[in-house]
Amino acid sequence: MNADKIPDIIIGRLPIYLRALQRMSEKGMKTTSSQELGEHVGISAAQIRKDISQFGEFGKQGTGYSIPFLMDKLREILNVNKMWDVAVVGAGDMGHALARYQGFKNRGFQVVMVFDNDASKIGQKVGDFVVEDTNKMVERIHAAKIKMAMITVPASAAQAVADRLVQAGVKAILNYAPVSINVPNDVHVQHIDPSTHLQRMTYYLD
Amino acid sequence: MNADKIPDIIIGRLPIYLRALQRMSEKGMKTTSSQELGEHVGISAAQIRKDISQFGEFGKQGTGYSIPFLMDKLREILNVNKMWDVAVVGAGDMGHALARYQGFKNRGFQVVMVFDNDASKIGQKVGDFVVEDTNKMVERIHAAKIKMAMITVPASAAQAVADRLVQAGVKAILNYAPVSINVPNDVHVQHIDPSTHLQRMTYYLD
Numbered sequence: 507m508n509a510d511k512i513p514d515i516i517i518g519r520l521p522i523y524l525r526a527l528q529r530m531s532e533k534g535m536k537t538t539s540s541q542e543l544g545e546h547v548g549i550s551a552a553q554i555r556k557d558i559s560q561f562g563e564f565g566k567q568g569t570g571y572s573i574p575f576l577m578d579k580l581r582e583i584l585n586v587n588k589m590w591d592v593a594v595v596g597a598g599d600m601g602h603a604l605a606r607y608q609g610f611k612n613r614g615f616q617v618v619m620v621f622d623n624d625a626s627k628i629g630q631k632v633g634d635f636v637v638e639d640t641n642k643m644v645e646r647i648h649a650a651k652i653k654m655a656m657i658t659v660p661a662s663a664a665q666a667v668a669d670r671l672v673q674a675g676v677k678a679i680l681n682y683a684p685v686s687i688n689v690p691n692d693v694h695v696q697h698i699d700p701s702t703h704l705q706r707m708t709y710y711l712d
Numbered sequence: 713m714n715a716d717k718i719p720d721i722i723i724g725r726l727p728i729y730l731r732a733l734q735r736m737s738e739k740g741m742k743t744t745s746s747q748e749l750g751e752h753v754g755i756s757a758a759q760i761r762k763d764i765s766q767f768g769e770f771g772k773q774g775t776g777y778s779i780p781f782l783m784d785k786l787r788e789i790l791n792v793n794k795m796w797d798v799a800v801v802g803a804g805d806m807g808h809a810l811a812r813y814q815g816f817k818n819r820g821f822q823v824v825m826v827f828d829n830d831a832s833k834i835g836q837k838v839g840d841f842v843v844e845d846t847n848k849m850v851e852r853i854h855a856a857k858i859k860m861a862m863i864t865v866p867a868s869a870a871q872a873v874a875d876r877l878v879q880a881g882v883k884a885i886l887n888y889a890p891v892s893i894n895v896p897n898d899v900h901v902q903h904i905d906p907s908t909h910l911q912r913m914t915y916y917l918d
Contacts, residue, residue, distance in 0.1 A: 514754065521911035529892055548720065585914040592910070599812065603805035604906070608867065609890025613907035614914065653917055654910065661814065678913035680906055684815025686735055694916055696909040700810070700886055701819035703902040704798070704860065705727035707884035708791040708820065710900055711859055 516557050517584075522547050523554065524580040528612070531573050539570035586614030593647055593676070595667050596658035597622035597630070597637045600682050604656055605633040615654070619646060623663075640667070647674035654678045661685035668695075722763045723790075728753050729760065730786040734818070737779050745776035792820030799853055799882070801873050802864035803828035803836070803843045806888050810862055811839040821860070825852060829869075846873070853880035860884045867891035874901075 526546040530538055540551035540558075547554075558564055558571075564579050565571040581587040592610075594601050597620050605620050620632050623640040630637050638646060647655070655676045659667050664683035671679060678694045681687055689695055732752040736744055746757035746764075753760075764770055764777075770785050771777040787793040798821050800807050811826050826838050829846040836843050844852060853861070861882045865873050870889035877885060884900045887893055895901055 517915050518912050520915070521908040524911065525905065525908060583915065584911045585917060586911055590910070590914060590917075599805050599809035603809055603864075606805065607890070607906070609905065609907055613911065615907060615910050654913070656906070658809075677917055678910070680909050680913075684813070694913040696913060698904060698906060698909060699731065699815065700813070700862070700904060701815055701821060702727040702731060703886050703904060704796070704821050704884070705730065705790045705792055705819065706724050707860070707886075707900040707902060708796060709723050709726070709789065711791060711796075711883055 512560055516560060519547075519549065519553075519557055520580055520584055522549075523558070524577060524584065524586075527573050527577045527580070531577065536573055537570050538573055538576075540565070543571070581614070584614075588614070590615050590654050591618040591650065591652045592616065593619045593621065593643075593652050593655040593671075594658060595621045595640065595643065595655060595671070596660075596682075597624070597627045597632050598658060600658035602632050604658065604682075605635055617656075618650070618652065621646075640670075644670050644674040647671070647676060652676065654680075656680040656682065657687070658682045718766055722766060725753075725755065725759075725763055726786055726790055728755075729764070730783060730790065730792075733779050733783045733786070737783065742779055743776050744779055744782075746771070749777070787820070790820075794820065796821050796860050797824040797856065797858045798822065799825045799827065799849075799858050799861040799877075800864060801827045801846065801849065801861060801877070802866075802869075802888075803830070803833045803838050804864060806864035808838050810864065810888075811841055823862075824856070824858065827852075846876075850876050850880040853877070853882060858882065860886075862886040862888060863893070864888045 526543055540554040544551040544554050561583055564576050592615050594604050594617055601620060605617050620635045620637050621640045621643045622637050627637045628639045653676060655671045657664055657667050661683045664685050665687050668687040668689055672689055672693055681695055681697045732749055746760040750757040750760050767789055770782050800810050800823055803826050807826060811823050826841045826843050827846045827849045828843050833843045834845045859882060861877045863870055863873050867889045870891050871893050874885060874893040874895055878895055878899055887901055887903045
């Protein structure tokens with residue numbers, strides 16, 4: 507398995523497969539087929555088989571995939587067979603929501619720090635965290651060796667925050683600000699953009 | 713152009729192209745090429761040309777695409793050349809964040825109602841809205857002919873809320889709850905799942 511050889515578009519589908527498998531597992535299912543998985547995620551069975559076979563022979567002709575086994579393999583491939591610490595920058599509504607979000611557990615992530623530059627928010631509790639001063643962000647994140655962060659500041663502040671996260675050693679940023687951010691090539695960015703999801707649905711509406 | 717003939721995966725890429733074009737436009741750019749657009753969105757130039765050509769001949773060999781023209785066409789195809797009213801269900805942190813989110817303007821969406829079942833929240837202001845009682849949700853959404861909604865309630869309540877939204881005539885749901893929801897075939901669902909985005913990045917981290 508060579509990371510450089512697997513197209514990014516395939517990597518992007520693996521978390522979707524893993525999520526579907528986790529839901530099947532929660533329902534008590536033990537095995538599945540590429541057909542069944544395909545129906546859950548809206549991707550063809552042939553594509554799923556092709557994607558998964560990039561990493562090895564994880565299924566059996568006739569009996570399909572063992573759900574726990576395939577989940578383990580996908581977790582291993584995606585590096586989420588361990589817990590990643592994540593910093594949240596911006597203690598507004600979205601920062602609060604993420605600090606308290608129940609959907610990170612069992613997916614490999616835990617929020618460990620929340621930052622804001624607003625004096626009225628610094629020192630306040632957000633979920634289990636005390637909001638820390640962004641002035642200490644670079645130092646704190648670097649010392650804790652945190653590699654992932656979520657940006658929930660206003661659009662106008664997002665690039666400056668991203669620059670400081672990069673300086674602190676962060677290598678993966680989930681950006682909730684409605685603006686694009688520029689980072690060095692070795693830093694990964696994903697953008698949460700509800701409008702894009704809504705537009706994907708309006709196509710089908712009258 | 714026949715909606716039934718365009719694969720969903722292509723439709724899913726159009727909002728991403730539109731977002732990139734809007735950013736280019738905000739920077740003052742007037743024209744672009746499939747190569748340049750491809751670099752912005754991480755999709756091959758050939759794929760972009762193929763996707764866009766499904767809907768007509770919008771570019772010119774040699775000069776590329778007019779950004780305002782292609783934006784207009786994509787908005788028309790995606791049905792966002794008008795404003796869609798959206799209801800938010802759940803006036804917690806995420807509901808607050810969405811009610812105040814600045815990223816809907818110029819994308820074709822406006823939040824018009826916010827609902828919650830918590831007596832301490834009903835009647836409170838969230839952004840420009842007064843939180844309304846979910847008991848009146850079906851009636852209110854139906855009367856206002858609202859077709860889109862965002863669910864930001866806890867996982868345990870999401871399915872019941874979705875059922876009532878469907879009853880009210882909603883045809884497109886953006887689900888922020890960390891759980892899958894079942895809806896009839898004529899209702900569209902998209903799921904905002906930060907863990908999936910984070911997992912897409914951990915693959916590349918050590």
